Amino acid sequence: MPAEAALSSDAPILLREDKEGIARLTLNRPRQYNALSAGLMSALQEALDDIAEDSQVRAVVIEGAGRGFCAGHDLKELRGRSGDRDFYQDIFKQCSRLMVSLTTLPQPVIAKVHGIATAAGCQLVATCDLAVADAAAHFGTPGVNIGLFCSTPMVALSRAVPRKQAMEMLLTGDMVGAEEALRLGLINRAVPAESLEDATLELARKVISKSPLTLKIGxxxxxxxxxxGQVEAYAYAAQVMTTNMLARDAEEGIDAFIEKRAPKWEGR
Structure with a gap:
């Protein structure tokens, strides 16, 4: 699906296309740089809830229409509500639930990034399991520049990049390019614009070639x-490995490896 999408006012704010086990979700507010309005977050949440129950979907790609990936929250929607604490609490709770849904979704989620990914848009990239970006893309948490510290984006950013670099992005509001984002670990690939589509799908197809049960467990x-902590993590991981070893797909995978053939996954 190309970055360009319908610009008409009656166009859906979220587009979904399922093909070959990959669900592609396109944020479709190109005039607003795909800012996360309450409506767009609701549409994305609904799509993720549906995908979570859809065994035909093996991976998800999130991308943006138009000139950029996502510019964060819709500031026009947030503006002019002085004293309306409940409204702001509801908006940020909605965003937080959306981000948690991405990490608890059984299927891996890949961000396909071009243009800018700022504030909650950068949070979205940091929250996705994997990210592929146009080498010309830029990332940032510039809320501090307008008197609004990017506190909720900070949660995802501080878990994706080293602490000092996260603090620099948050405290200065400076943008970082794709190569720097790659070095920091915010993204997995930085590729030329003309290769973004192919590189993203190549990664998605590699992921969905694995056992869906194993991906969910992992x-x-x-x-x-x-x-x-380390001790608790090892105790938990040992239990996960034990459960995984008892799965049919693990038995099939080991047999296929020994017999030098491609495995036939059953998802159980």
Missing amino acids: KEAFYRQIEY
């Missing part, structure tokens, strides 16, 4: 153990 285990 993704859940990754996010749980990373918050544990």
Whole structure:
């Protein structure tokens, strides 16, 4: 699906295309740089909830229409609500639930990034399991420049890049290019613009060639153990490995390896 999408006012704010086990979700507010309005977050949440129950979907790609990936929250929507604490609490709770849903989704999620990914848009990239970016893309948490510290984006950013670099991005509001984002570990690939589509799909197809059950087990285990201390993490991971070894796909994978053939995954 190309970055360009319909610009008409009646166009859906989120597009979904399923093909070959990959669900592609396109943020479709190109005039607003795909800012995360309450409506767009609701549409994305609904899509993720549906995908979580869809065994035909093996991986998800999130991308943006138009000139950029995502410019963060919709500041026009947030503006002019002085004293409306409940509104702001609801918006940021909605965003937090959305980000948690990405990490608890059984399927791996890949961000396909071009243009800019700022504030909550950078948070979205940092939250996705994997990210491939146009080499000309830029990332940042510039809220401090307008008197609004990127506190919720900080949660994802501080878990994706080293502490000192996260603090520099948060405290200065400076943008970083794709090569620097790659060096920091915010993204997995930085590729020429003309290769972004192919590089993203290549990564997605490599992921979905694995056992869907194994991916589900592994993704859940990754996010749980990373918050544990070392001893607790090993105890938990040993239990996960034990459960995984009892799965039919593990038996099939080992047999296929020994017999030098491609495995036939059953997802159980």
